[in-house]
Amino acid sequence: MPEEESRKVVLDRSDFGTWYNDVIELANLSDKRYPIKGMNVWTPYGWKIMRLIDSAIRRECDATGHGEVNFPLLIPKTEFQKEADHIKGFDSEVYWVTHGGLDELDVPLLLRPTSETAMYPMFSLWVRSHNDLPLKTYQIVNTFRYETKMTRSFIRVREIHFFEAHTCHADAEDAERQIREDCAIMDRVARDLCLPYLLVKRPDWDKFAGAVYTIGVDTVMPSMRTLQLGSIHQYHENFSRPYDIKYEGADGEHHHVHQTTYGMSERLVGAIVGVHGDDKGIILPPKVAPIQFVIIPILAKGKTEMVLEEARRLKEEVSAMGYRVHLDERDQRPGSKHYDWEIKGVPIRIELGPRDIEAGTLVFARRDLSTKRTVSRSDLRSETRRAMDDIEVELSGRARSILDNGVRFAGSPEEYRKLSHEGWDGVVKANWCGEMGCAESMERALDRTFLGYPLSDSGEVETSPGGCYECGSPTDKIVLLSRSY
RNA sequence: GGGGCCGUAGGGUAGCUUGGACCAUCCUAGCUGCUUGGGGUGCAGUUGACCUGAGUUCAAAUCUCAGCGGCCCCA
Structure with a gap:
């Protein structure tokens, strides 16, 4: 009998969805039998990987002058409601605590879906003068989102192991400097995980609730779908106004601070599993291998x-x-x-x-x-x-070719059809005129959604002259469209 | 957001239409013992389940309702 047939465990990466679920169970990274949807149990081996990733993040944050904090899990409804866009973005996916013992609470509490509204009332007490700035903090905690879609280990869960950095700055310029620092941190962490990524500025309709702009950090899985590894948000004064975070400047005047946030999650584990694995199981980058x-x-x-x-x-x-x-x-x-x-x-x-x-x-x-x-x-x-x-070099190289192969330029429907005929099904890069009507048509025709505007390594929005994929009007705007997790 | 399928041991299956005892069954699972040891050693013995709750009934894995959970498809 050929050796292959005597193999007891059969993993087949060409069926990526099944492979992903099977390999997580076989490698014993997480046990999804806990009786709440999307709330999985970390097993010792999986948790150790997560902790090693956390250590890498801590190392980078500490080295860049961030202070680690730990805020309460519960947020009063009254605080949560202060920033209008933010509520709209999260309203449908928060868990509510309405009772204490047998008594109904006067003010309902919610489980943080993210911690802006927990932290910022405190920031308003902490920040008094320009000497308190910049205020750079981060925490690694669990957050909760009531997902109604199908959940998937590490990738879409209801209890999320989450890293979030929150910073306050005297002005827009310093806040922009922070965004660049975040990108540098991302780069060093991703290097340890042997994961290449794309920096993508999200379209306005898809930015974080309350943000001025959002930069998504996306990687490409072997299924050619994108997976968001992190997000970096520029808030300007959108939160500091409702939460009244002000400082007295050297000029003697009071100013609202400029804020940024940066988030990553257990999805990093999902990316490692998905990107590096093969038919024999997962392959761990040396830096985070237990x-x-x-x-x-x-x-x-x-x-x-x-x-x-x-x-x-x-x-x-x-x-x-x-x-x-x-x-x-x-x-x-x-x-x-x-x-x-x-x-x-x-x-x-x-x-x-x-x-x-x-x-x-x-x-x-x-x-x-x-x-x-x-x-x-x-x-x-x-x-x-x-x-x-050598293993780091090999893994990074392979992951890079998955990503490079996964992103292709299509100047027109004809060009896309050609790619499609070759069986290619990845992230489409195209010119776009900026008209919403064209965006909608493109999403429908390509069966993908706008991921956003790709950024170069230096953080500039990429441009390239051409004609809109949909209407042909001349434009230099470049966008990415993908199916994403 | 809409529709469908499903839930039986660690994993995989049967049984359910037409309610019933006696033995569920298989395994790459677990446990004992012996054996073996450079790519899943072999043998013997053994462990363990009908998602939860309510209802119908003399009797529920099977029928009804609800909940929880899982999967798929469409928008």
Whole structure:
């Protein structure tokens, strides 16, 4: 029988939706059997990945002078209602707390869908003078949104593990500087996750409730649908006016602060799973892998203790180099363990058996390439570091080609039809004249929605002369349309 | 926003139309023991379920209603 047919677990990435659900269950990242829709249980392995991502975010925020805070989960209805657009945007998806014990509350409380309305009444107390600015804060907490659509682990959930940075600035210019800093933070975090992304300025009708503008950070999944990894919002004085956040300037006058926010969530885990995985399971970027090296001892009769002792020594050595390493001492066949750790995406498997001990070697198996290499025990230090670096390069490269292939320019319906005939089904880049009628026609014809205006690396809105996809009028506006999660 | 399908052990299935006992069944799951060990070792034994609530009935996995949950399609 061919080896493939004896495989016990069958994962098929060509059916991405099913693959995604299966692999999360098999790798044991999250248990979706909790009896509330969209509220899944983080298992130790999945939660560790999330925490490693959080650590990377914390590191960046702390390094850029943000202070970590922690605000209450409950928000009084009266505070929530102060910014009109904001309520409109979230009204249909908040959870309400209406009772305390048996008594109905005078003022209903809501579970934060995001924390603007919890934080800003306090900011108004905290900010008095220009010396208090900029005020840069962030928190990593859970938020709640009553999703009515179908939920999907990490991607669309009702209880969201959420990072949110909130800042206050003296003027628009300093707030703009903050937006650029946010983009730089995004870039460093994404690098650790080996995830390329697009910066996309959202169209006005799709910006965050209460924002002046919103920059979406989107990546492209293998299904060619986009997944939003983060958002960066410029508020100007939209919130500081209703929440009365003012400072006394050097000029002796009172001014409203300018504000920005920046958010990311557990979707980062969804992106890692989706973008890097293969038919054998998930593949974790080394920086966020709970286990970076797994050691599989090959136990032969009579040599069990000898091999185990050597394996434990090896574990100590790798651990002393600062890596997260696990020695799998379970009483199972080696092959069975190999499959296990492959599903869970451990970057490097080290096999150690009697033959290796005799020869002073180790076997390094790479999860991303499915290759094995015999390395000299004396080169352990350089080999481990090299393995980690090489895997990052490989994963980033692959993810980059998914993204590059997933975004194509179509100047006209004819050009789109050609792409479509080739079986391509990704993010369409096109010229648009700016007329709403054309936007609606384009969305209908392409069966995609406006993602927004792509930004260059320097943060400028991309332009390119051409004719509107729909009406042909000359324009230099460029837009992206996608199916998104 | 609208429509449809579905919920039986860790996972997968049968049974439901036409209510009934006796044994549900399979597995890549769990547990015991022995065996084995460089890609899912083999054998034996064993564990474990009818989503929740109300109703109809002598009797409910099966029929009715509601809730919760899951999936799909259309806008």
